[in-house]
Amino acid sequence: MKNELLIYGIHPLLEAVDSGKNIDKVMVQRGLNPDTLQKVLPLLKQHEIPFQFVPKAKLDRVTAKNHQGIIAFISPVEFQDLEWLVPGIYEKGEVPLILILDRITDVRNFGAICRSAECAGVHAVVIPFKGAAQINEDAIKTSAGAILRLPICRAPSLKDAVKYLNGSGFQTVVCDENGKETYFDCDLTIPVAIIMGSEEDGISKNISEVANRTATIPMHGKTESLNVSVATSILLFECLRQRAKQKI
Numbered sequence: 001m002k003n004e005l006l007i008y009g010i011h012p013l014l015e016a017v018d019s020g021k022n023i024d025k026v027m028v029q030r031g032l033n034p035d036t037l038q039k040v041l042p043l044l045k046q047h048e049i050p051f052q053f054v055p056k057a058k059l060d061r062v063t064a065k066n067h068q069g070i071i072a073f074i075s076p077v078e079f080q081d082l083e084w085l086v087p088g089i090y091e092k093g094e095v096p097l098i099l100i101l102d103r104i105t106d107v108r109n110f111g112a113i114c115r116s117a118e119c120a121g122v123h124a125v126v127i128p129f130k131g132a133a134q135i136n137e138d139a140i141k142t143s144a145g146a147i148l149r150l151p152i153c154r155a156p157s158l159k160d161a162v163k164y165l166n167g168s169g170f171q172t173v174v175c176d177e178n179g180k181e182t183y184f185d186c187d188l189t190i191p192v193a194i195i196m197g198s199e200e201d202g203i204s205k206n207i208s209e210v211a212n213r214t215a216t217i218p219m220h221g222k223t224e225s226l227n228v229s230v231a232t233s234i235l236l237f238e239c240l241r242q243r244a245k246q247k248i
Contacts, residue, residue: 005074005136008067010036017043022075024135026051029059029069040070048156050129075135082126082153082161086168089123097239098165098193100126100172102158102203104228107133111142112229113196118146120236126153126161126193159206165193172211174203175235177225179216186215188239189246196232199225 007016007023016023026044028037030053044051059067082098089096099122104110110133117125132154133139140147155161162172170191175183186192195211197203208214217226217234226234 005076006063007072007074008063008065008070010040010068010070013040013070013072014043016072016074017047017049022078023047023049024073024075025049026070026072027054027059027062028052029056029067030054032069036069048129052130073134073136076140077135077147077152079154080124080151082124082155083164085124085151085153086165094123095189095243096170096191096193097122097236098124098126098170099232099236100158100161100193100195100207101132102128102195102207103131103198103201104196105131105133105198107136107139108142109133109227109229110135111139111147113232114139114143114150114152115146116229116233116236118143118150120233120240122150122236124151124153126155126158128158129154129156158204159210162193162195162207162210166210166212171213173235174208174211174214175217175231176203176208176214177216177219179214181213181215182218183215183235183238186213188235188242192239194232194235194239196228196235199228 007013013026026049028040028051059069059071062071086096099117101113114125135147165172170193172193172195173186174195195203195207217231
């Protein structure tokens, strides 16, 4: 991680927040002075900046500088507002395609997914405030720079984001190995949001409960599952295929 993507120390963090820098997340040392916490935490909550408490040893591994118990990671992208973005897609006369990523934390998987998403014409990628991959140099490199060209929305609640898309005329499709229909059966020519989950835990139950459909990718080999970036690519380019066929 290059130093320009890090801010360490209490006052530099406060200045960064006040100046409107795009902060990805903040690591706060456990057991930090209560007076310091009182200065920092309300501001982070007010600006909806994700933060986590970690041992001092973890902060020391990130930087040898005097971090004062605070390290902030600056995002190289400017996060978009989903509720502002969707109407603009409709106004341009385009059929929206949104990708929602639930608890995908591996930066290389995230980068590979964004690369496929940008190539497939995805209008936006939606990630949660917490439990998402950090948008860092590794992610950008793996995406071949696609992350910098792709609108990324950060949602406080993915469940609420799905409900908003449902109410905005979207078909919300969960990709899950236990789905009762294959992705071939889904009409992806209409406004659609594809929801992908982590390889370890799948998609959160509360998100699956509010989605319109659950689809699976047929598997014929002995390997139980696909890498999540590969699975995402399959669904996105099926969407592209269906939409291109519709235009013929």
